[in-house]
Amino acid sequence: MSDNAIESDDVIRLILQFLRENNLERTLGALQKESSVTFNTVDNKDNLLQDINHGRWDAVLRQVQNMKIPPMKLYDLYEQIIIEMVEMNEQNTAKVLLRRSQPIESLRENQVDRYAKLEELVARPKFDAKLAYPDGATKESRRKIIAEGLADEITVVPPSRLLALLGQCLKWQQHQGILAPDNAYDLFRGTVPEQKAEDDAVASQVYSTIKFPGKKAYAETAVFSPNGQYLATGTMDGFIEIWNYITGKLRKDLKYQAEDSLMAMDNSVICLNFSGDSQLLVSGSNDGKIAVWKVQTGTCQRRLSPAHSQGVTSVCFNKDGSQVLSGSYDQTVKIHGLRSGKTLKEFRGHSSFVNSVLFSTDNTRVLSASSDGTVKVSQILLPLVWDAKTTSCLHTITPQSGADISKGPSSSASSASSSAAAVATSALANQTVQAIVPLSKNIDQVLVCTKSNTLYIMTMRGQIVKTFTHQKKTGSDFVSATVSPQCELVYGIGEDSVLYCFQITTGKLISETKICDYEAVGLTGHPRTNVVVSHDDHGHVYFLKA
Structure with a gap:
């Protein structure tokens, strides 16, 4: 896209035409006199x-x-x-x-x-x-x-050029995904009211696909911004790109992307997340580094190097965007202050990779999910719920198929006893927890995705209140999950790239969609519309709608 400057005199002429057409002669004359621009x-x-x-x-x-x-x-x-x-x-x-x-x-x-x-x-x-x-x-x-x-x-010059050009600009921004179609726009403030979330409908139709070039250029992570305007991907070769989810094309309205000057890290980008106001993007890489970017300009606001001794697997901002929470292959969870660039708190207790981290809505607790499975097979630390002030562990939950969802977390003694019985009688295998996803309609609950055929809804106190299961055996374990805008539907994607959709109220499986023949890597959902995005290990990003 060319970057041709707009002449200031042309802008004044547009205003002059508007004034003349509306018989504002005195203002017209004053503007011409002050600007020395004539129409x-x-x-x-x-x-x-x-x-x-x-x-x-x-x-x-x-x-x-x-x-x-x-x-x-x-x-x-x-x-x-x-x-x-x-x-x-x-x-x-x-x-x-x-x-x-x-x-x-x-x-x-x-x-x-x-x-x-x-x-x-x-x-x-x-x-x-x-x-x-x-x-x-x-x-x-x-x-x-x-x-x-x-x-x-x-x-x-055709009449009403100023209004016509403003209308064309808004249509172009809608085409670029900057504005939602048919959404009101405050022209004076330059803002768009928050888009009203659609009624939930099952997203099952692939309407656009991105294909990254090269063998190492597949997306490791993808995430939507809270305002729904941006879809960010981080790839194996270290690039971070912002996409138009409506067209599936790179957002060229962002000047740095139009000039092929992409945000990038030195190593594979494993995780991404936006701040609550959608203005900042945090990225974590395979070499333990974290970077915070300004989305509109592509400039790096802060680098944390190294943030961890091994790859950063999950990142998120706190409520006011002043801190970043991170999890890592090094088995630790950390809170970093963006103003100081220093580690404020460190949580230890997992004995394997930390795959997902999350601040509670009130920022008083930290949730983390892990691949841990080395000590107690039936009582792995998945996920851990920490107290962010004292760094003490409050609850340890073990999501597993057949869990008793009528009871809350048990005491340590009874839990140890039941764990021993479970190991002895059923020899349950540890289920790696892939992700924990907040539920916007119920701030006390999260969706837990385990590497199994089951997803769980769990309270902040660790009580499992709902399970979602498909009946397939090997090769179809969930790798990622997300929820619909109104939190009435739960999506999970299996290793075999089959997208499963469950009704939250009934727990029933209501849709299965085979997306591709490659192995799925991740899944994310648009916060306002019935769009979900999946990506695989062969460089494809798939956009699905209802």
Whole structure:
């Protein structure tokens, strides 16, 4: 996309046209005087030329009085008007133009003889055609010369250009995904009201696909901004890109992307997340580094290097965007202060990779999910709920198939006893927790995705209140999950790239959609519309809608 600058004079001319069309003559004159910009445009050039050729001088003067026209051509115009006023015996009008019009005043100073002839013509009691039209000239020939001269000085502009261009800009922004279609827009403030969330419907139709080039250019992570305007992806080769979810194309309205100057990290980008106001984006990479970016400019606001000793697997902002929570392959969870760039708190207790981290809505607790499974097979620390102030562990939950959802978390003693019984009787395998997803309609609950055929809804106190299961066996374990805008539907995507949709109220599986033949890597849902996005390990990003 070319980056052609818009001339400030053109902007002023658009405003001048608006003022003229709305008969705001005083404001029009003041703006022209202050800016020294004139509005040499007309709605219809042919009509103006016809007005000149037919002597409709009142209409002509209304259109040219605020134009910037060379003095000689203005002399010709006003001279002809005065001549015709005298011919029609409109002596008073002719005298006013002779003595009070600015072009004739200039004529008197610069062409004394020509002015003297005009004054003589006006002073005579009877119209003198030979004095008015010497050398065989005629009224018609003089009008024609004036029309041809003015035609070179003016351009044709359709009416209401300012409003038309603003409308086109809004349509272009809707096409780019900056504005939601048919959504109200506050032109004065330059903001759009928060889009109302759609009624939930099952997203099952692939309507667009992104294909990254090269073997190492697949998306490791994808996430929507809270305002729904941005879809960000982080790829294996370290690039971070912002997409238009409506078209599936790169957002070229962001100048840095239009210039191919993408946000990037030195290593694979494993995780991304937006701040609550959608203005900042935090990224974590495979080498343990974290970066915070300003979305509109693509500039890096803060680098935390290293934030962890191993890859950063999950990141999120706190409520006011002043802190970043992170989890890592190094089995730790940390809170980083963005102002100081230092680690404020560190949580230990997991004995395997931390895959997902989350602040509670009131920012008083931290949730983390792990691949831990090395100590107690039936009681792995998945997820851990920490107290953010004291860094003490409040609850440890073990999501597993067949869990008793009628009871809350048990005490440590009974939990240990039941764990031993579970290991002895059923030999349950540990289920890696892939992700924890907040539920916007119930701030006390989260969706828990385990690497199994089951998803869970869990309270902040660790009680499992709902399970969602498909009946397939190996090769279809969930790798990621998300929820619909109204939190009435739960989506989970299996390793086999089958998208499962469950009804939250009933727990029933209501839809299965095979997206592709490659292995799924992740899933994210739009916060306002029935759109979900999945990405695989072969460089594809799939957009699905209802």
